[in-house]
Amino acid sequence: MFIFTKANLIRFVVGAICLLLVLNFLWTSESDGSSSTSLSKLSIRRVHKYAHIHSRNDSGSGIGRNSNMAGHKLPTAPLALSKERELHNERNSTLTTVIAIANFTSIPQDLPHAHPHPHPQDFANSTLNPQLHPTQNCTDPDPRDGGPITPNTTLESLDIIEAELGPLLRPGGAYQPSDCIAQYHVAIVVPFRDRYAHLSVFLRNIHPFLMKQRIAYRIFIIEQTNGKPFNRAAMMNIGYLEALKLYRWDCFIFHDVDLLPLDERNLYNCPRQPRHMSVAIDTLNFKLPYRSIFGGVSAMTRQQFQAVNGFSNSFFGWGGEDDDMSNRLKHANLFISRYPINIARYKMLKHQKEKANPKRYENLQNGIGKIEMDGINSIKYEIYSIKEFPTFTWYLAELKNSERKS
Numbered sequence: 001m002f003i004f005t006k007a008n009l010i011r012f013v014v015g016a017i018c019l020l021l022v023l024n025f026l027w028t029s030e031s032d033g034s035s036s037t038s039l040s041k042l043s044i045r046r047v048h049k050y051a052h053i054h055s056r057n058d059s060g061s062g063i064g065r066n067s068n069m070a071g072h073k074l075p076t077a078p079l080a081l082s083k084e085r086e087l088h089n090e091r092n093s094t095l096t097t098v099i100a101i102a103n104f105t106s107i108p109q110d111l112p113h114a115h116p117h118p119h120p121q122d123f124a125n126s127t128l129n130p131q132l133h134p135t136q137n138c139t140d141p142d143p144r145d146g147g148p149i150t151p152n153t154t155l156e157s158l159d160i161i162e163a164e165l166g167p168l169l170r171p172g173g174a175y176q177p178s179d180c181i182a183q184y185h186v187a188i189v190v191p192f193r194d195r196y197a198h199l200s201v202f203l204r205n206i207h208p209f210l211m212k213q214r215i216a217y218r219i220f221i222i223e224q225t226n227g228k229p230f231n232r233a234a235m236m237n238i239g240y241l242e243a244l245k246l247y248r249w250d251c252f253i254f255h256d257v258d259l260l261p262l263d264e265r266n267l268y269n270c271p272r273q274p275r276h277m278s279v280a281i282d283t284l285n286f287k288l289p290y291r292s293i294f295g296g297v298s299a300m301t302r303q304q305f306q307a308v309n310g311f312s313n314s315f316f317g318w319g320g321e322d323d324d325m326s327n328r329l330k331h332a333n334l335f336i337s338r339y340p341i342n343i344a345r346y347k348m349l350k351h352q353k354e355k356a357n358p359k360r361y362e363n364l365q366n367g368i369g370k371i372e373m374d375g376i377n378s379i380k381y382e383i384y385s386i387k388e389f390p391t392f393t394w395y396l397a398e399l400k401n402s403e404r405k406s
Contacts, residue, residue, distance in 0.1 A: 138180035138214035146212075146264030151205045151347055153260075158389070161200050165207050166390035173203075173219035173392035175211055182216035184269040187249040189239035190257050190392075191232045192223045198257045198349050203391045205260045213268055218243070219392040221257075224399060225384065233311035233321035234399050237379050240310060242386075242395055244302075251301045253277070258349040259296050265343045268299070273337040274329050275299040279344035286345060294329070294336055295322035296346065307332045309375030316403045328371055 169175055176182060188206070192199065199221070210217055222239040224230055236254045243249055251270035259278055266277065278296030280286035308328035315321040329336060338344060380400035387394050 134178065134180045136180050138177055138182050140267060140269065141213060141264070143265045148263050148345075149209070149261075151201075151260040151262065153201055153347075153349065155197055156200055156204065158200050158203075158391070161204050162390040165203070168211065169207065169390060171390065172388040173207070173390070174217070175207070176216045177211075177214045180214060182214060184215040185247065185250045186215050186217040186268060186270070187239070187243040187247075187252045188217055188219045188268070189236055189243065189252055189254050190219065190221050191230075191235035191239070191254075192221050192257055193230050195257050201349060202257045202260065206255075207391065209261055209264070210268055212264060215269055217268070218247075221392045221394045223394065223396050225396060228399060228403065229316040230318075231313065231316050231399055231401075233315050233325075234313045234379060234381070234401065235397065237310045237313065237376050238381050238383075238395065238397050238399075240305060241376060241379070242383070249302060251299060252305060253297065253299045255297050256295075259346045260349070261297075262345040262347055263343045266339055266345070270301050271299050271337055273335050274304055275337045275339075277339075277344055278346045279338050280341045281346045281348050283348045286341065288338075288341065292323065292326045292330075292336070294326040298322075298325075304329075304332075304334060306376070307334070309371055309377055310379075312370065312374050313379050313399075313401045314370070314374055314403075327368055331368055331371060 188210075190202070203219070206219070220239045220243050222235040222242075224235050239254075240252055243252070253268055256278075259281070261277075262282075268277075274294070276294050276296075276298055278298075279288055281296065308325070308331070311321055312324045312328075315324065326336065378401070382398045382400060383395055384398060385394070385396040
């Protein structure tokens with residue numbers, strides 16, 4: 001017999017609340033369709049007010065796979081994602097290829113070819129002068145005007161960062177100088193997982209740094225879902241392939257989210273030879289650890305990246321993928337270039353040490369023999385979401401390649 005007392009009433013209310021919370025958790029997990037990848041826990045919305053958008057094959061069997069880029073026809077005009085629409089899947093025989101609905105509002109028409117001047121519509125909702133039509137090509141900044149800088153490492157929310165920088169950028173974290181015609185069109189690709197605090201600090205510093213360099217650029221954040229150890233190299237391969245669906249970028253800079261440049265003379269333009277950017281890092285006493293290192297921040301042209309078939313997809317966990325890329329460059333008769341150690345300086349944001357890849361040495365030893373079969377021509381992945389934020393373009397990607405022995 002239930003006796004109605006104040007204590008029993010409190011127990012009943014608390015029990016009902018707990019039951020509702022459990023039911024809500026189970027319903028959310030099922031409706032997201034993400035029990036294995038925990039999309040709701042991984043998305044950028046974890047630190048942001050924007051709604052999460054995702055789309056995936058109902059059957060759960062779709063695999064996004066890109067063909068060999070050597071035979072892939074690149075777009076001749078830049079495309080920008082629609083802010084209001086999700087990506088959608090287009091079935092091609094037995095494979096599902098993820099594509100993005102596009103418009104022409106975020107980046108000018110093919111700047112060096114078809115449309116050399118920015119269109120006034122491209123500068124809507126920005127502080128740039130819509131009447132300005134540059135006629136001269138941009139030149140590299142005068143090194144006498146630049147020098148050491150001190151980064152701002154104050155932690156702020158992405159909303160505050162976007163309020164500061166959004167009016168200066170176009171959707172998706174894209175920028176084009178207004179007083180000259182950019183000669184370099186650079187995709188900044190950032191492999192990402194769980195570094196939300198680092199992301200806001202990185203964006204706050206990298207955008208003002210890049211704006212001074214007279215390049216056209218866009219920042220791509222490639223976030224890996226849960227379920228497998230982080231594969232930094234594969235996320236960079238995905239960033240390369242997805243960025244090329246939007247624009248024929250001249251070169252790519254692959255950038256760790258925890259590294260901040262410390263000198264304005266460190267130019268993020270297109271190198272004649274692959275360039276190791278982060279030569280001197282504060283946590284390494286501003287010394288180069290070894291000559292063949294190619295980690296942290298690196299720059300390659302589109303042609304150079306294709307020549308080595310991108311990064312290996314075999315490195316799950318920390319370490320090895322950059323040394324493998326160094327071997328690939330040497331195998332392709334390319335060499336690593338660097339700015340002087342007093343210019344290519346970086347600050348590393350504090351973070352916990354990552355779990356090392358136990359197979360990194362084995363993969364390195366066998367890497368040269370796998371170049372033609374392990375890279376951008378063999379990566380399998382699915383894009384769950386693409387969204388333009390004011391300061392970056394975000395991709396949520398699941399890697400389908402299996403972790404296996406060499």
